[in-house]
Amino acid sequence: MADGLAVSVSRALAEASPMAERLFGTLAEKTADTVGVTRASYGEGEQFAHDLLAATARSLDLDIATDWAGNLYMTLPGRDRSRPALMTGSHLDSVPRGGNYDGAAGVIAAVTAVAALRRAGLRPSQDITVMATRAEESGSWFKGRHGGHLGARMALGLLWPDELETAIRIDTGRSLAWHIAAAGFDPKKATEGPPRLARERIGAWIELHIEQGPVLLTEGYPVGIVTAIRGILAAREVKVLGAYAHAGATPESYRQDAALAAVDFIAGMDRHAEAVRARGGDLTFTVGKINTDAALHSMTKVAGEVRFSMDIRSRDQAALDGIPPVAARLAAEVEARRRARIELGGFAPTPAAAMDAGLRRLLAQGAIELGIRAKELPCGASHDTVDFASVGVPAAMIFVRNANGSHNPDEAMEFADFAEGTRLLAMLLARLSSGD
Ligand SMILES: [Zn+2]
Numbered sequence: 310m311a312d313g314l315a316v317s318v319s320r321a322l323a324e325a326s327p328m329a330e331r332l333f334g335t336l337a338e339k340t341a342d343t344v345g346v347t348r349a350s351y352g353e354g355e356q357f358a359h360d361l362l363a364a365t366a367r368s369l370d371l372d373i374a375t376d377w378a379g380n381l382y383m384t385l386p387g388r389d390r391s392r393p394a395l396m397t398g399s400h401l402d403s404v405p406r407g408g409n410y411d412g413a414a415g416v417i418a419a420v421t422a423v424a425a426l427r428r429a430g431l432r433p434s435q436d437i438t439v440m441a442t443r444a445e446e447s448g449s450w451f452k453g454r455h456g457g458h459l460g461a462r463m464a465l466g467l468l469w470p471d472e473l474e475t476a477i478r479i480d481t482g483r484s485l486a487w488h489i490a491a492a493g494f495d496p497k498k499a500t501e502g503p504p505r506l507a508r509e510r511i512g513a514w515i516e517l518h519i520e521q522g523p524v525l526l527t528e529g530y531p532v533g534i535v536t537a538i539r540g541i542l543a544a545r546e547v548k549v550l551g552a553y554a555h556a557g558a559t560p561e562s563y564r565q566d567a568a569l570a571a572v573d574f575i576a577g578m579d580r581h582a583e584a585v586r587a588r589g590g591d592l593t594f595t596v597g598k599i600n601t602d603a604a605l606h607s608m609t610k611v612a613g614e615v616r617f618s619m620d621i622r623s624r625d626q627a628a629l630d631g632i633p634p635v636a637a638r639l640a641a642e643v644e645a646r647r648r649a650r651i652e653l654g655g656f657a658p659t660p661a662a663a664m665d666a667g668l669r670r671l672l673a674q675g676a677i678e679l680g681i682r683a684k685e686l687p688c689g690a691s692h693d694t695v696d697f698a699s700v701g702v703p704a705a706m707i708f709v710r711n712a713n714g715s716h717n718p719d720e721a722m723e724f725a726d727f728a729e730g731t732r733l734l735a736m737l738l739a740r741l742s743s744g745d
Contacts, residue, residue: 312678318679319679321429322421322422322732326421340358345407345717350450358413371385372384380460384438385433387742393512397422397438399412400446406718410711411716414730422738423439425735442461444460453476453477458693461696463504463505512703513668516693529682532708533684534686535707540623541622541659546616549617550613552564553613554610568611570646570647578639592621594620598618599616601615621656625661678736
């Protein structure tokens with residue numbers, strides 16, 4: 310029986326693959342930028358991708374729906390529609406001048422897998438819904454106070470009360486609410502009734518995504534099975550406030566040097582991360598942006614102000630929970646030593662998430678049955694999957710080997726690897742939905 314399912318899923322998937330290749334080609338062509346592709350969250354490119362996928366789903370005779378935030382749902386109806394649905398998908402936006410595969414691969418894989426199941430004559434026991442989320446890349450497109458992954462979080466009812474207004478798109482200066490309305494959807498419905506996706510109506514969430522690191526490529530695996538997703542604490546703008554002073558005329562004991570205070574603080578945080586790792590823990594610490602004020606700074610001045618960002622990640626939620634008190638203590642120490650003020654400005658949290666053990670087991674078993682070499686590995690980047698896991702939905706992720714990382718135009722996923730990942734996804738959906 311297992312062999313029969315593997316054979317029929319593989320055959321149907323091979324037949325559905327040309328459609329997937331065509332979709333990647335059309336997306337690359339129609340959302341091309343000077344280099345790479347640009348599909349802004351709630352922008353033209355994202356809308357084109359949503360329209361293309363909806364039209365494809367319609368041609369496959371799937372049920373189409375959207376929610377007030379513009380997330381797209383494409384459903385293969387099950388025999389018993391009252392049962393919690395199996396959901397699979399990803400996002401269709403990209404970072405500015407990004408690659409064609411980050412996000413889109415997961416939606417195209419899901420539609421292709423569903424098309425293959427239909428071809429194989431499978432009538433699922435419950436609905437299988439492909440979801441194309443909105444604005445997963447909101448970290449790149451929206452500034453101001455927001456929690457990222459806006460589309461998935463809106464669907465799951467996880468949006469903060471004022472986030473529709475405090476999330477501001479960097480290029481237009483308009484709010485998230487404005488952009489939702491401009492795309493033809495209805496942000497006023499945010500507070501009406503229960504969220505579109507209720508936890509108890511979702512049997513499982515599975516997302517296929519390109520790997521954004523080098524592990525699968527280096528170790529020779531086409532496909533990965535994610536064990537856990539790192540959570541994030543983001544401090545977008547830490548301010549260190551000292552006093553501008555002459556570089557030669559001001560004695561050290563009179564200085565309030567913002568640059569040296571920033572250096573001390575950052576070095577202290579790095580030492581903390583190193584200590585956590587030395588104990589066998591998992592913690593990354595990144596200062597991606599750091600600057601003095603170009604209008605006021607000079608080589609011959611003590612720096613009066615420094616601003617920097619902090620991105621802190623861990624698979625272990627406790628390690629993340631430990632960060633704010635450590636940072637506050639360290640800031641107080643440095644303030645006393647350097648006579649400068651450190652304003653941390655608060656941490657925006659994205660929780661860490663363990664993937665569902667049962668789904669991981671089914672994926673590992675499916676890979677063996679299909680003859681696919683698959684490696685279990687943790688995921689360093691954050692995804693919509695985290696939000697599903699955070700409300701208690703059993704969640705899993707399939708990685709596809711990809712060279713050159715992501716969020717850049719050089720993403721390089723081989724179609725053959727994508728087809729293997731999609732075959733594994735189809736097999737999992739078939740297995741989960743073949744029961745009574
Ligand atoms: Zn992504």
